């Protein structure tokens with residue numbers, strides 16, 4: 001079992017942050033870099049530590065503690081999506097936090113790897129005492145006609161999003177760009193990956209931006225900011241959003257935390273002639 005010291009922890013302003021893991025998913029080069037050619041895809045997979053055809057995309061979930069608030073950004077996939085996921089609860093317990101201790105959950109977007117961990121098999125809430133924050137555009141999208149009209153293959157995503165969003169209706173606050181979650185944490189609207197995708201900005205000496213899937217890959221999103229990610233639902237909007245986010249992050253020398261990046265997915269970016277380059281804190285073995 002993982003030990004507390006196995007996890008990457010750091011202090012940012014008034015926040016104590018521990019990067020937990022929900023596991024990983026194995027993706028092919030066509031998902032990491034839809035616009036890349038065969039050689040570029042192979043090189044990206046190699047740099048991510050993958051073999052010939054795939055590499056692992058991590059699920060890094062920050063646990064943020066400030067005052068009496070114990071906050072999770074997303075809840076992982078539970079046991080409903082990929083068998084390599086669903087490790088969040090065990091890792092939370094490994095750092096001494098009971099699911100009932102979580103006071104606040106921010107859902108970045110309603111894709112399976114981010115929200116399907118909301119419920120246990122018996123339909124009860126995994127985090128029974130948490131209030132939840134969801135982007136109102138995200139809520140409207142998944143519960144609206146456009147989601148219902150998505151292709152057949154996407155309907156399991158729609159059903160899952162509706163199931164988990166409905167389950168938290170009574171404890172949910174819908175938020176928009178600039179809204180405050182708790183003092184020092186604000187919503188940054190980053191639409192495109194999904195229509196209502198949100199990131200978070202945490203105050204500190206420099207901002208810490210929890211980008212989630214607005215920058216899905218620490219290689220492709222920075223070195224090829226014009227390329228989409230395979231799961232981007234509105235690729236053109238996602239690219240515009242990404243450029244704005246990266247420009248801001250570089251200008252403010254912001255610290256970044258990414259969901260699918262090599263664990264622990266924390267670092268900064270530097271502007272280069274072609275785009276940006278990511279400088280991560282030393283990568284660590286994923287605790288398990």
Ligand SMILES: [Zn+2]
Pocket residue numbers: 111113114213259260
């Ligand atoms: Zn994701």
